[in-house]
Amino acid sequence: MKFWNKQKHNDHIVASFAPQGLSLSIVRHVPSKIDLPSFKLLAFQEISFSHHEYDQGNIFNPSSIARAITHFLATHKKQSTPIVFIIDGNHIDQKIVSCVSASPSKDTFKVDEKLHSFNYLYVYPEASGTFSFYTCSIPHTILMQYKLLAIANKLNLQAISTRTMAHFSLYRLLQGSTYSQTALGMLLENNNNNTRALINDQTIQNMLHIDSPLLAKAIPLDQLRIVFGSSTLIPV
Numbered sequence: 001m002k003f004w005n006k007q008k009h010n011d012h013i014v015a016s017f018a019p020q021g022l023s024l025s026i027v028r029h030v031p032s033k034i035d036l037p038s039f040k041l042l043a044f045q046e047i048s049f050s051h052h053e054y055d056q057g058n059i060f061n062p063s064s065i066a067r068a069i070t071h072f073l074a075t076h077k078k079q080s081t082p083i084v085f086i087i088d089g090n091h092i093d094q095k096i097v098s099c100v101s102a103s104p105s106k107d108t109f110k111v112d113e114k115l116h117s118f119n120y121l122y123v124y125p126e127a128s129g130t131f132s133f134y135t136c137s138i139p140h141t142i143l144m145q146y147k148l149l150a151i152a153n154k155l156n157l158q159a160i161s162t163r164t165m166a167h168f169s170l171y172r173l174l175q176g177s178t179y180s181q182t183a184l185g186m187l188l189e190n191n192n193n194n195t196r197a198l199i200n201d202q203t204i205q206n207m208l209h210i211d212s213p214l215l216a217k218a219i220p221l222d223q224l225r226i227v228f229g230s231s232t233l234i235p236v
Helices: 064-074 140-152 163-178 181-190 203-207 214-216 221-233
Strands: 011-020 021-030 039-046 082-087 093-099 116-125 132-141 157-163
Touching: 011 221, 021 064, 021 221, 039 064, 039 203, 039 214, 039 221, 064 140, 082 140, 082 221, 116 140, 116 163, 116 181, 132 163, 140 181, 157 163, 157 221, 163 221, 203 221
Parallel strands: 011 082, 082 157
Antiparallel strands: 011 021, 021 039, 093 132, 116 132
16 A cells, blocks of 8 residues: 655655545654654645545545645645555454464455455564454555546655554654564553554654644644654655
């Protein structure tokens, strides 16, 4: 579900799709004076869906969504900037599952890959001796909607991912060389596998650089978790 290029970029766009609307962000990697990755939020906009433009992961009005995205990019002169799509909906099947092997094959998960695009991530070892994996399955018909949206509007699409994957990516980025799957497992088990809890609000605020107080108030911290986590999907 990742589409890479080999160019180097400091800025990237995140288009986060949800049933209630589309969130668009421009973020830039900046030097940090603290022992944390740092990002500057350059722009943020929320577009509400009021005419069934998007539901359960399906794009029902690609023209309307395309206009919103291309207008945002044109306004900020970022038409060629790398963009990540973060998608949501009940048709996107996400689970934390247990396996007896730490290195299972895709066949272990019994997903029909003729119908679905499927990926999985080893998360942590369980006390029982089994292993937890995050799995994500998306129907090809839905994934193709996002690819066609990018192609038709000449977007520099780099990845299509999920909120959960963004959370995992940001957690790993923050941990750096101290990253431990056992520690990750304990944290998830203590929070009922809620990946939002992997990064606390104060850490998110410490990572953020922003010039406009109004912009700082406009973007929810949960959205920043997604935006910062998505940065690891862009080669820099």
